[in-house]
Amino acid sequence: MQSSIWHPFTQHGLGKQEINVAKSQGAYLYRPDGSRIIDAISSWWVITHGHCHPKIVAAVQEQAQTLDQVIFAGFTHDPAQRVSKALLARAGDHHKYSFFSDSGSTAVEVALKMAVGYWHHRGEKRQKIIALEGAYHGDTFGTMAAGERCVFNKVYEPYLFDVIHVPVPLPGAEDEALSALDDVLAQHGDDVAAFIFEPLVQGAGGMRMYAPEMLKAMCDACQARGALLIADEVMTGFGRTGSFFACDQAGVAPDLMAVSKGLTGGFLPMGITLATQDIYDAFYHEDRAKMFYHSSSFTGNPMACAAAYASLKIWDEEDVFGRINAIADHHRAATEMLQNLPNVEKVTQCGTILALHCKVDDASGYLANIGQEFYDYAMARGILMRALGSVIYILPPYSISAEDLSDIYQCISDFLNKRK
Numbered sequence: 265m266q267s268s269i270w271h272p273f274t275q276h277g278l279g280k281q282e283i284n285v286a287k288s289q290g291a292y293l294y295r296p297d298g299s300r301i302i303d304a305i306s307s308w309w310v311i312t313h314g315h316c317h318p319k320i321v322a323a324v325q326e327q328a329q330t331l332d333q334v335i336f337a338g339f340t341h342d343p344a345q346r347v348s349k350a351l352l353a354r355a356g357d358h359h360k361y362s363f364f365s366d367s368g369s370t371a372v373e374v375a376l377k378m379a380v381g382y383w384h385h386r387g388e389k390r391q392k393i394i395a396l397e398g399a400y401h402g403d404t405f406g407t408m409a410a411g412e413r414c415v416f417n418k419v420y421e422p423y424l425f426d427v428i429h430v431p432v433p434l435p436g437a438e439d440e441a442l443s444a445l446d447d448v449l450a451q452h453g454d455d456v457a458a459f460i461f462e463p464l465v466q467g468a469g470g471m472r473m474y475a476p477e478m479l480k481a482m483c484d485a486c487q488a489r490g491a492l493l494i495a496d497e498v499m500t501g502f503g504r505t506g507s508f509f510a511c512d513q514a515g516v517a518p519d520l521m522a523v524s525k526g527l528t529g530g531f532l533p534m535g536i537t538l539a540t541q542d543i544y545d546a547f548y549h550e551d552r553a554k555m556f557y558h559s560s561s562f563t564g565n566p567m568a569c570a571a572a573y574a575s576l577k578i579w580d581e582e583d584v585f586g587r588i589n590a591i592a593d594h595h596r597a598a599t600e601m602l603q604n605l606p607n608v609e610k611v612t613q614c615g616t617i618l619a620l621h622c623k624v625d626d627a628s629g630y631l632a633n634i635g636q637e638f639y640d641y642a643m644a645r646g647i648l649m650r651a652l653g654s655v656i657y658i659l660p661p662y663s664i665s666a667e668d669l670s671d672i673y674q675c676i677s678d679f680l681n682k683r684k
């Protein structure tokens with residue numbers, strides 16, 4: 265069938281056919297012919313409790329019959345109020361306000377705009393943003409600017425604002441990273457508006473993991489110079505790293521926190537930026553010129569809110585952490601076997617995320633061949649996995665069974681043994 269759809273992150277010139285999916289349930293996707301695919305990457309990191317969780321389905325069905333959509337400037341509704349309260353409670357008492365948008369990119373974009381606006385409205389000239397090398401914060405211009413300059417955004421580089429990128433304190437490179445940050449702060453400290461980071465795991469950058477103590481040290485250094493902290497928890501939030509938020513493990517309390525992917529359990533698109541009282545107060549005024557000028561048409565969509573609230577309630581009602589810990593235990597038990605496979609440099613794990621960093625002799629980076637080969641191999645075995653360059657990773661829905669995890673480990677093992 266000739267398709268008229270231009271797909272994301274897809275080179276149509278390679279002539280590959282998209283895979284049609286008709287149904288989803290739990291950890292599985294089903295094609296129209298009924299054949300099953302294990303969703304080992306949670307449909308691009310969004311699904312938490314499993315596809316079509318009955319409680320989320322019911323909540324959205326009910327909401328759809330009551331209130332579909334309403335303007336969110338000057339109007340409000342209970343579904344959004346409930347989500348805000350529940351999410352702020354999950355984030356501790358640190359944040360006081362939720363700003364709704366539609367995706368991870370917009371949640372981060374909003375955080376950046378709030379940080380810049382905060383300093384402006386306070387009449388302090390702080391303009392520089394510090395970000396981490398290898399960062400990914402989204403695909404809009406602002407979030408691309410904060411991200412690593414790479415093949416994703418090369419074409420747009422002349423249009424991206426300047427950001428100071430500092431090294432990630434990866435295991436073995438902690439001291440260099442911390443001293444590089446110290447140097448930047450010594451030089452620019454009084455001009456730094458914010459430090460933005462993916463806590464503990466850099467996702468799209470290749471599942472690069474660093475220690476909570478290192479995150480804490482970087483945040484302390486930035487805060488000591490008065491910079492705001494922006495945590496991009498879009499991928500790491502909602503249990504992926506073993507704690508509800510990754511920042512929880514580091515004892516870091518960011519001024520702004522962006523969440524999205526797992527917020528609705530992966531059911532509907534929504535982003536939220538959490539802000540402290542202090543951030544909110546900088547925009548609070550009788551002067552309209554100081555209001556936060558940002559909105560998108562579907563901000564606070566009631567059905568997305570119903571999904572998010574139902575998903576947050578599942579965290580209260582079901583043993584979600586039990587499932588997360590079980591996945592983490594299976595990963596840990598499989599690590600030695602995976603570590604000894606041909607061409608595996610190292611295996612790293614953070615909570616439910618397991619990553620195999622492979623040696624590559626061909627093109628390195630995101631376009632490395634092993635990714636495409638692996639994708640095809642796994643798909644032929646009925647497993648959805650996408651390597652990030654030479655990094656093969658598993659990021660499953662929490663409902664995945666031990667059996668399916670074993671099949672995934674076996675698939676990786678067979679692929680690397682066959683390929684060597």
Ligand SMILES: *Cc1c(COP(=O)(O)O)cnc(C)c1O
Pocket residue numbers: 367368369370372400401402403462467468496497498499500524525
């Ligand atoms: C996916 C992702 C984003 C962007 O989210 P979208 O919903 O795709 O716009 C931002 N930051 C991180 C860390 C992500 O993983």
